[in-house]
Structure formats: structure tokens, C-alpha cells
Amino acid sequence: xxxxxxxxxxxxxxxxxxxxxxxxxxxxxxxxxxxxxxxxxxxxxxxxxxxxxxxxxxxxxxxxxxxxxxxxxxxxxxxxxxxxxxxxxxxxxxxxxxxxxxxxxxxxxxxxxxxxxxxxxxxxxxxxxxxxxxxxxxxxxxxxxxxxxxxxxxxxxxxxxxxxxxxxxxxxxxxxxxxxxxxxxxxxxxxxxxxxxxxxxxxxxxxxxxxxxxxxxxxxxxxxxxxxxxxxxxxxxx
Numbered sequence: 157x158x159x160x161x162x163x164x165x166x167x168x169x170x171x172x173x174x175x176x177x178x179x180x181x182x183x184x185x186x187x188x189x190x191x192x193x194x195x196x197x198x199x200x201x202x203x204x205x206x207x208x209x210x211x212x213x214x215x216x217x218x219x220x221x222x223x224x225x226x227x228x229x230x231x232x233x234x235x236x237x238x239x240x241x242x243x244x245x246x247x248x249x250x251x252x253x254x255x256x257x258x259x260x261x262x263x264x265x266x267x268x269x270x271x272x273x274x275x276x277x278x279x280x281x282x283x284x285x286x287x288x289x290x291x292x293x294x295x296x297x298x299x300x301x302x303x304x305x306x307x308x309x310x311x312x313x314x315x316x317x318x319x320x321x322x323x324x325x326x327x328x329x330x331x332x333x334x335x336x337x338x339x340x341x342x343x344x345x346x347x348x349x350x351x352x353x354x355x356x357x358x359x360x361x362x363x364x365x366x367x368x369x370x371x372x373x374x375x376x377x378x379x380x381x382x383x384x385x386x387x388x389x390x391x392x393x394x
Contacts, residue, residue, distance in 0.1 A: 192250030237320030289317035346386035
């Protein structure tokens with residue numbers, strides 16, 4: 157397994173509210189995109205990853221179903237962000253997205269809340285493994301908005317689910333079997349909200365290695381305006 161990461165504040169924002177965590181020794185990779193006033197979005201995204209990482213490293217339970225373990229870790233991390241949001245007026249109402257994976261052998265387990273994304277690249281194709289928890293995604297589900305229209309819709313950043321804003325939050329959990337040559341991309345909407353899936357696919361396929369691919373994806377987002385923070389993690393399965 158090989159991995160690479162890249163993050164950029166973008167061309168407009170003054171604070172990078174994205175956070176990244178890569179712990180290859182336990183197969184854990186995650187991105188989070190914070191939201192809230194002042195610098196609270198940055199606090200929320202950093203805290204959710206710190207708490208989840210700490211839980212996974214210290215986990216000593218008997219349950220080896222990593223989907224269950226991930227779900228428990230996210231619930232505890234969500235509670236930590238929620239409780240922290242009441243400790244200061246600056247933190248009130250803060251929240252964050254989360255998209256994360258654990259790789260164990262040829263199995264991938266994922267947890268997801270919000271509109272950051274996880275993609276699978278396999279045999280020249282790209283598949284989105286997560287579904288956005290957003291207003292425009294619901295409009296697409298209802299057939300009143302196309303995927304292309306969603307990219308520029310004025311409500312494209314409105315989330316229907318985020319961590320830290322409620323004590324109990326539904327978490328999407330899934331797993332799949334990996335094949336040699338698979339590539340996993342985790343990204344915040346600073347990439348997926350501005351760059352099409354086809355351009356993302358071609359950027360990865362045309363790159364000489366995953367380090368170059370990570371840089372190319374960030375550059376694609378910057379070339380498309382770069383009005384949001386941009387963060388990516390690429391994990392390649394040998």
C-alpha cells in the first residue's frame with residue numbers, strides 16, 4: 157500500500173478549515189472539512205480527526221468488525237466536537253464533514269458524513285463510494301436537479317448532515333473488497349465541488365505516480381477557481 161496527500165488553502169480563504177489524517181501503520185486515512193464562524197471550522201475538523209485517531213490507536217476491544225469499530229469511533233469523536241462547541245461562543249454551532257477509511261488486507265471499511273467524498277479508481281474507471289449529505293444531492297435524488305447543475309447551484313454547500321452539530325448523528329458505514337491496482341481517493345469538496353469526476357479520473361490516470369496525482373488534483377481545483385480549501389489523500393493498493 158502506498159499513499160500521498162496534498163492540501164491547499166485555495167485562492168480566496170484566509171484559513172484552511174480542512175484537516176487530514178494519515179496513519180498507514182493502522183491503515184487509517186481521513187479528510188474532514190470544518191464549518192462555523194471565526195476559526196471554529198478549523199477546530200471542528202482537527203478535533204474530529206484527533207479524537208477518532210486516538211480511539212482507533214487505543215482500541216482494545218474484542219470486536220474485530222472494523223465497520224463497527226469505525227462507527228463507534230466516529231460516534232465518540234462526534235460527541236467530543238459537540239461538547240466542545242458549548243465551551244466557547246466562538247465554537248457554538250461548529251461542525252465538520254468526515255470521510256475516512258481503514259484498510260485491512262484486501263478489505264476497505266469506510267465511514268462518511270457530509271459532502272467530502274471517497275472515490276474508487278479501478279481498471280480505468282471512477283466510482284463514488286459515498287453519497288453527499290447535501291441539499292443539492294437530495295434535489296438530485298428527487299430528479300429536480302442534474303449532477304452538472306449541482307456543481308454551480310447556489311445551495312451546493314448546504315449540508316443535511318454534519319458531525320458536531322447534534323449529539324447523535326447517523327453515520328454511513330460500508331465496506332468492499334479491494335483488488336490489486338485499486339486506488340482510493342479521499343477529498344473535500346474543494347476538489348469535488350469544482351472538478352468533474354472525468355477530469356479527476358484523467359488526472360489520476362495520467363500522473364506518473366500518486367504524488368504527482370495528488371498535486372495535479374489540487375492544481376485542477378485551483379485552475380477552476382480555487383475558492384475553497386482543497387485536500388486530498390490518495391491510497392494505492394499493490
